[in-house]
Amino acid sequence: MFLYFVFGPLLLLAVHRSYYLITNYIAARKYGLPIIILPASSEEPWWMPLRPLFSWVESLPLGLGSWYLYTDMGWSTVDENRTALRLGENFVLCSPASNAIVTCYPPGLDRVIKGHKNWPQPGAQNRLFAFYGENIASTNGADWQRHRKITTSAFNERSMHQVWEESIKRARSLNFAGESVRTLGRIRSTFDVLAMHVLAIVGFGQEGTLKSIPPGHRQSLMDSLGFILKHILLTVVFHSLKAPDFLLPGVLRQLKLSVAEFKLYMEEIVLTHMRKAAKGRSESRSTSLLEAMVTANEAEKQQGQKLTGASSYLSESELYGNLFVFNLAGFETTASTMTFALSFLATYPEVQGWLIEEVDSYYSSSKDHEYSSIYPKLVRCLALMHETLRLASPAPLLVRTPTTPEEIPIITPTGEKTLTVNPGTLVGIHTYAAHLSPRWGSDSQQFNPKRFVSSISGEESLTVPEGGVFLPWLFGPRVCPGKKFSQVEFVAIIAQILSEYRIEPTMRDGESKDRARERMVGVVGDKFFNISAHLKRPEDGEVRFVRRDTK
Numbered sequence: 001m002f003l004y005f006v007f008g009p010l011l012l013l014a015v016h017r018s019y020y021l022i023t024n025y026i027a028a029r030k031y032g033l034p035i036i037i038l039p040a041s042s043e044e045p046w047w048m049p050l051r052p053l054f055s056w057v058e059s060l061p062l063g064l065g066s067w068y069l070y071t072d073m074g075w076s077t078v079d080e081n082r083t084a085l086r087l088g089e090n091f092v093l094c095s096p097a098s099n100a101i102v103t104c105y106p107p108g109l110d111r112v113i114k115g116h117k118n119w120p121q122p123g124a125q126n127r128l129f130a131f132y133g134e135n136i137a138s139t140n141g142a143d144w145q146r147h148r149k150i151t152t153s154a155f156n157e158r159s160m161h162q163v164w165e166e167s168i169k170r171a172r173s174l175n176f177a178g179e180s181v182r183t184l185g186r187i188r189s190t191f192d193v194l195a196m197h198v199l200a201i202v203g204f205g206q207e208g209t210l211k212s213i214p215p216g217h218r219q220s221l222m223d224s225l226g227f228i229l230k231h232i233l234l235t236v237v238f239h240s241l242k243a244p245d246f247l248l249p250g251v252l253r254q255l256k257l258s259v260a261e262f263k264l265y266m267e268e269i270v271l272t273h274m275r276k277a278a279k280g281r282s283e284s285r286s287t288s289l290l291e292a293m294v295t296a297n298e299a300e301k302q303q304g305q306k307l308t309g310a311s312s313y314l315s316e317s318e319l320y321g322n323l324f325v326f327n328l329a330g331f332e333t334t335a336s337t338m339t340f341a342l343s344f345l346a347t348y349p350e351v352q353g354w355l356i357e358e359v360d361s362y363y364s365s366s367k368d369h370e371y372s373s374i375y376p377k378l379v380r381c382l383a384l385m386h387e388t389l390r391l392a393s394p395a396p397l398l399v400r401t402p403t404t405p406e407e408i409p410i411i412t413p414t415g416e417k418t419l420t421v422n423p424g425t426l427v428g429i430h431t432y433a434a435h436l437s438p439r440w441g442s443d444s445q446q447f448n449p450k451r452f453v454s455s456i457s458g459e460e461s462l463t464v465p466e467g468g469v470f471l472p473w474l475f476g477p478r479v480c481p482g483k484k485f486s487q488v489e490f491v492a493i494i495a496q497i498l499s500e501y502r503i504e505p506t507m508r509d510g511e512s513k514d515r516a517r518e519r520m521v522g523v524v525g526d527k528f529f530n531i532s533a534h535l536k537r538p539e540d541g542e543v544r545f546v547r548r549d550t551k
C-alpha cells in the first residue's frame with residue numbers, strides 16, 4: 001500500500017512527462033535538425049533547485065548523462081561553441097516543456113533580433129525582475145515602446161560625462177597600492193562594489209545622501225540596493241514576504257528590510273523630482289538618470305496626452321520598476337566584464353603593453369582627463385572590452401518565441417533552408433557559438449583585442465563586425481540601452497588603473513612566469529553562468545598590481 005502511494009504518483013508523472021517529450025520530439029523531427037533530448041529543462045522552475053542532486057549523471061559511461069549540461073540556463077557559458085562545432089550552427093533542445101531551436105546562424109539571428117516585435121521574450125522569464133513595477137525589460141510591444149522612449153532619453157551625453165568622472169574617481173580609490181595582491185575572487189568583489197557605486201551615483205545623484213541614513217529610514221539607500229543586488233535570486237523568491245521578523249532567519253529579515261527601504265527611497269526621490277519637474281526645471285539641468293527620467297516623463301505626460309489622448313508616460317510604479325532594472329542590468333554585467341578583462345590583461349603582458357602605450361599617449365598625459373576629448377581616443381581600451389565580451393559574454397543565451405508562425409533561415413549540411421517556427425517553440429540566440437565561430441578566422445578561440453582595431457594613416461579606429469556574428473549588447477531596436485554607459489565606464493576604469501599599475505599573475509613556489517601565465521589561461525577559461533559569467537575557480541588565480549613608477 002505504502003509503495004503504491006509513493007510510486008503511483010511518480011509513475012503517473014513519468015507517463016505524463018514522457019507523453020509531452022514524445023509529442024515535442026515528433027514536432028522537432030520535422031525541423032530536420034540535430035536533436036538533443038532532455039528529461040527536464042531550465043525553463044521549468046522546479047528543476048533548478050533539484051538539478052544539483054543529479055550532477056552524478058555527468059560521470060555515467062557512454063555519454064549517457066551528457067544531457068545534464070543543457071538543463072542549466074547558462075549551459076552555453078560552459079559549452080562555448082563545442083556543441084555547435086559538433087552538430088552545426090542550429091540544433092534543437094527537446095524536453096517535455098518545449099522545443100528550443102538553438103542557433104548562431106547569422107541570417108537567422110538577424111531575422112529574430114531585428115524583427116523583435118514578432119519575436120518577444122517569453123513572458124515568464126522577463127517578468128521575474130518586475131517586483132518593483134513593470135519596466136523596459138519586462139514588457140513587449142506598445143508597452144515596451146513607452147518604457148523605452150522615456151527611459152533611454154535619460155542616457156544622454158551629460159550622463160555619460162558623469163559615468164566617466166565617477167568611474168575614474170572610483171577606480172582611483174581602489175587602493176591597489178595598499179592591497180597589491182588579490183585573488184580573482186577578490187577582484188570580482190572589488191568590481192561588484194565599484195559597479196554598484198557608479199550605477200547608484202549616476203542613477204540617483206549625490207554620493208553623500210546615498211550612504212547616510214536619513215530620518216524615517218533604518219538603512220542607507222546604498223546598503224538596501226547593495227543587499228538586493230547581491231541576493232537577487234533570493235529577492236525574486238521572497239520579495240513579498242509578509243511573515244513577522246521574529247519568525248525569519250537573519251538573511252530574510254535583512255532582505256525584507258532592504259526591499260521595503262529601497263522602495264521607500266524610490267518613492268521619496270521620485271516624488272521630489274516630480275515636484276521639481278512640475279515647477280518647470282529643464283532636463284539639461286538634471287543631475288541623475290532618475291531626475292532625467294522623471295523630467296522626460298513629466299514632459300511626456302503633458303505633451304503625449306494632448307496629442308493622442310492615450311497614456312504615453314510611465315506610472316510611478318513603472319518608474320520604480322525601471323530604476324531598479326537599470327541597476328540590476330548594469331551591475332553584474334559590468335563587474336563580470338571588468339573581472340575577465342583584468343584576468344586577461346594579467347595573462348597577456350604584450351596586450352597590456354599595447355594598451356599602456358595608448359593610455360600614456362592620451363590619458364596619463366592629460367591633466368583634466370576630459371571625457372569628450374579623451375574617451376574617443378581610447379580605442380584600444382574599448383577593443384579590450386569587445387574582445388573580453390566576445391570570449392566571456394555575461395549574456396550567453398537569449399530566448400525568444402514568435403507570437404504567430406514565423407520563418408527563420410537556418411543552415412544545414414545541404415545549404416540554407418527556411419523553418420517555420422510556431423508560437424510556443426523557443427529560439428535560443430547562442431551568443432557564445434556566434435562569438436567563437438570559425439567565421440572569425442583560425443584564431444577565433446584566442447584572446448586578441450587587436451582584431452577590433454583598424455588603422456588608416458596611423459589613425460586607429462574600432463572596427464566591429466555587424467549583425468549576428470557579434471552581439472554582446474544585442475543589436476537592433478532592443479539593443480542594450482546601457483551599451484554606451486558600460487563602454488564609458490569600462491574604458492575609464494581600465495585607463496585609470498593602467499595609468500598607475502601593471503598587472504601580473506603571482507607565481508607559486510618554484511613556478512616560472514610562463515607557467516604562472518599558463519595556469520591563468522586555465523583559470524580564465526573555466527567559467528559558469530549565474531546571472532552573469534563567473535570564474536569557476538577564482539581563488540586559483542591571483543594577480544599583483546605593480547606601481548608603474550617603481551619599476
Ligand code: HEM
Binds near residue numbers: 471
Ligand atoms: C558589459 C555590460 C553590458 C552588457 C554586455 C549588456 C548586455 C545586454 C544584453 C545582451 C541585453 C539584451 C537582453 C535581451 O534582450 O534578452 C541587455 C538589455 C538591457 N540592458 Fe544591458 N548590458 C550591459 C550593461 C548595461 C548597463 C550598464 C545598463 C544600465 C545602466 C544596462 C541596462 C539594460 C537594460 C535596461 C536592458 C533591457 C532593454 C530592453 O529590454 O529594451 N545594461 N543588455
